[in-house]
Amino acid sequence: MAAETVSNVVCPLCGCLCDDIEVIVENGKISNVKKACPLGKNKIMGHDRIKAPMIRENGEFKEVSYDDAIEKSAQILAQAKRPLLYGWASLICEAQRKGVELAEEIGALIDTTASVCHGSTVVGVQGRGAPGCTLGEVKNRADLVIYWGCNPQEAHPRHRARYAHSVKGMYRPNGKKDRKVFVIDVRETKTAKVADEFVKIDPGYDYMAFSALRTILAGHADVVPDTVGGVAKEKLVEMVDAMKSCEFGVIFGGMGLTQTRCRYKNLENVISLVDELNAHTKFTLIPMRGHYNVNGSGHTLAWLTGYPFAIDFSRGYAWYNPGETASNDVLLRREVDAMMAIAGDPGAHFPGESLRHMAKIPLIQIDPYANPTTELADVVIPTAISGVEVDGTAYRMDGVPIRTRKVVETEYLTDEEVLERILTRVRELKGGN
Ligand code: SF4
Numbered sequence: 001m002a003a004e005t006v007s008n009v010v011c012p013l014c015g016c017l018c019d020d021i022e023v024i025v026e027n028g029k030i031s032n033v034k035k036a037c038p039l040g041k042n043k044i045m046g047h048d049r050i051k052a053p054m055i056r057e058n059g060e061f062k063e064v065s066y067d068d069a070i071e072k073s074a075q076i077l078a079q080a081k082r083p084l085l086y087g088w089a090s091l092i093c094e095a096q097r098k099g100v101e102l103a104e105e106i107g108a109l110i111d112t113t114a115s116v117c118h119g120s121t122v123v124g125v126q127g128r129g130a131p132g133c134t135l136g137e138v139k140n141r142a143d144l145v146i147y148w149g150c151n152p153q154e155a156h157p158r159h160r161a162r163y164a165h166s167v168k169g170m171y172r173p174n175g176k177k178d179r180k181v182f183v184i185d186v187r188e189t190k191t192a193k194v195a196d197e198f199v200k201i202d203p204g205y206d207y208m209a210f211s212a213l214r215t216i217l218a219g220h221a222d223v224v225p226d227t228v229g230g231v232a233k234e235k236l237v238e239m240v241d242a243m244k245s246c247e248f249g250v251i252f253g254g255m256g257l258t259q260t261r262c263r264y265k266n267l268e269n270v271i272s273l274v275d276e277l278n279a280h281t282k283f284t285l286i287p288m289r290g291h292y293n294v295n296g297s298g299h300t301l302a303w304l305t306g307y308p309f310a311i312d313f314s315r316g317y318a319w320y321n322p323g324e325t326a327s328n329d330v331l332l333r334r335e336v337d338a339m340m341a342i343a344g345d346p347g348a349h350f351p352g353e354s355l356r357h358m359a360k361i362p363l364i365q366i367d368p369y370a371n372p373t374t375e376l377a378d379v380v381i382p383t384a385i386s387g388v389e390v391d392g393t394a395y396r397m398d399g400v401p402i403r404t405r406k407v408v409e410t411e412y413l414t415d416e417e418v419l420e421r422i423l424t425r426v427r428e429l430k431g432g433n
Pocket residue numbers: 011012013014015016017018035036037038039040041156157158159
C-alpha cells in the first residue's frame with residue numbers, strides 16, 4: 001500500500017500542541033514524522049511502548065489479558081480506603097472526565113501533574129486572575145517577549161519559532177527583527193543564548209525582582225537597592241523602560257517561578273506587575289505548561305468539581321486544599337493505601353520518601369509508555385496514544401482547546417475505555433448500580 005501523509009496532526013507531547021505535524025503512514029503503521037521537534041517525533045513514533053497488560057507476581061511481570069489487568073485494578077481500587085489517582089496530563093479531556101467519575105465513585109483523591117509543576121501558577125491565578133492572551137496574539141502582535149524561569153529551547157523546542165520569536169506575524173512581518181526577547185534565569189540556558197538579553201538572577205529572588213520592577217514602574221526607583229537578587233538596579237530600570245515602551249508584551253513564566261521559593265506568591269506578584277503594566281501598554285502572561293494536556297486537566301477537573309487539581313473526594317464531596325490534599329502531601333503522610341498513575345510519571349518526579357511509600361502499596365499504571373513508574377507498578381495497562389491513536393480534546397498552554405486527530409488504528413484500548421471498564425467493575429464489586 002502506498003504511503004499516505006496525514007497533515008495537520010496535533011503533537012501530543014508538550015503544551016505547545018503544534019498542530020502542523022505531518023505523519024507518514026504505511027500499511028497502517030507510522031513510518032515517519034515531519035515538522036515535529038525530536039521530542040514530539042519520538043513520542044509519535046511510539047518509543048518504549050508497553051506491549052501488553054502485565055501483573056507483577058513474585059517480583060516479576062507476567063503478561064496478562066486486558067480483562068485480568070482490569071479486574072485486578074478494580075479489586076485494588078474497590079478495597080482501598082485512601083486511593084490516589086494521579087497524573088492526567090498526557091491524555092485527552094474525555095478520559096480526564098471519566099477519571100473524575102471514578103474518583104467520586106471510590107472516594108479517591110484525584111490529582112494532576114500540575115501539583116509538581118504549575119500548581120503554584122493555578123493557585124496564583126485563583127488569587128489574582130489571569131491576564132493572558134493566545135499564542136496567536138503573541139505571534140501577530142508581541143514586540144517584547146520575556147521568558148522568565150523557563151527554557152523552551154529544550155522543553156518546548158518549537159515555541160520560539162512557531163509563536164514568539166523568529167515567527168513572522170501580521171503586525172510583526174519581520175519576525176525576529178520586530179521583537180526583543182529577554183531571558184531571566186538563574187543560569188545561561190540554551191534559550192538565554194539565543195535571546196537578545198540574558199539577565200542572570202540569583203536563585204529564589206524572583207519575588208523580590210518583581211517587587212523591584214513594580215516599585216520602579218510606580219516611580220519610586222529611589223528606594224530600590226543597587227542590586228536585587230544579583231541584578232543591577234540599572235538593568236531593572238532598563239527592563240521597566242522596555243516593558244512600558246513596547247506595544248504588546250508577554251511574560252512566559254516557567255517552573256523557575258513555580259517550584260522555587262515563594263511559589264504561588266511569585267505568580268501573584270508577577271500578575272500584579274502585568275496588571276500595572278496595562279496602565280501603560282498591553283501586557284500579558286502565559287504559563288509555560290509542560291505536558292501535553294496538563295492545562296486541560298485543570299479545566300476538566302475544575303468544570304466537573306469546582307477545583308483544578310489536588311481534589312479529595314473522601315468526604316463524599318470535592319475538597320481542595322493544596323498543601324494538605326496534593327499527592328505528595330498524602331504520600332509523605334503515608335495515608336495512601338493504593339494508587340493509580342495514569343498518563344503521568346510520578347516515578348520520575350516525586351521525592352524519594354513518596355516513592356518509598358508508593359513501592360509499599362498496590363500501584364496501577366495506565367500509560368502507553370514504560371517509564372520509571374513502571375518499575376514500581378504492580379499492574380500495568382497499556383493504552384492507545386492520545387492524539388495519535390485516539391482523537392479528543394486537549395488544551396494548549398494558552399488555554400485554547402484543540403481537537404486532536406486520530407492518525408492510525410490500534411489494538412490498544414483507549415484510556416477512556418480502560419477507565420470505563422474499571423469503573424463498571426468497581427461498582428459491581430462495591431455492590432452499587
Ligand atoms: S514543540 Fe512540543 S508540541 Fe511542538 S513538536 Fe515539539 S514536543 Fe511537539
